[in-house]
Amino acid sequence: MALRTIRQLGDEVLTKKCREVKEMTPRIRELIEDMKETMYDANGVGLAAPQVGVLRRVVVIDVGEGPIVLVNPQILETRGEKTEDEACLSLPGKAGQVTRPAYVKVEALNEDMEKVELEGEDLLARAFCHEIDHLDGHMYVEKVEGELHDVVYEEDEA
Ligand code: NI
Numbered sequence: 299m300a301l302r303t304i305r306q307l308g309d310e311v312l313t314k315k316c317r318e319v320k321e322m323t324p325r326i327r328e329l330i331e332d333m334k335e336t337m338y339d340a341n342g343v344g345l346a347a348p349q350v351g352v353l354r355r356v357v358v359i360d361v362g363e364g365p366i367v368l369v370n371p372q373i374l375e376t377r378g379e380k381t382e383d384e385a386c387l388s389l390p391g392k393a394g395q396v397t398r399p400a401y402v403k404v405e406a407l408n409e410d411m412e413k414v415e416l417e418g419e420d421l422l423a424r425a426f427c428h429e430i431d432h433l434d435g436h437m438y439v440e441k442v443e444g445e446l447h448d449v450v451y452e453e454d455e456a
Contacts, residue, residue: 402426
């Protein structure tokens, strides 16, 4: 396993549409493990493959309930609306208000290429939408209502 460099806003790779994963290979497994390690190292709640420069439809998420791996994820259903601050590892130190569905159901493949359905509310619903947007070359900053603002992380305050 290895940490990968997180690409920052302005990097062209973050604007590209990612390709589906057709079969699980040692290379994709390694990508997934590296993405988890990179996400935890950066204290993030999600990371999409293009953020480490790989244009494949792979996402990792952990909202504090353990790691979730989504391969070729698709949103099946959404309900409600919630407007909250959102941030991204590709734009550290910033956040902005984004409206997302309050409930999201996704279908994806797991690391063993088995079909899974997952439901999320609030932060998890937001993470599903945010990360899937990355796979289509979109960043949350395109959806921010009002201005981006600076974020002070708690660990910096200690
Ligand atoms: Ni992001």
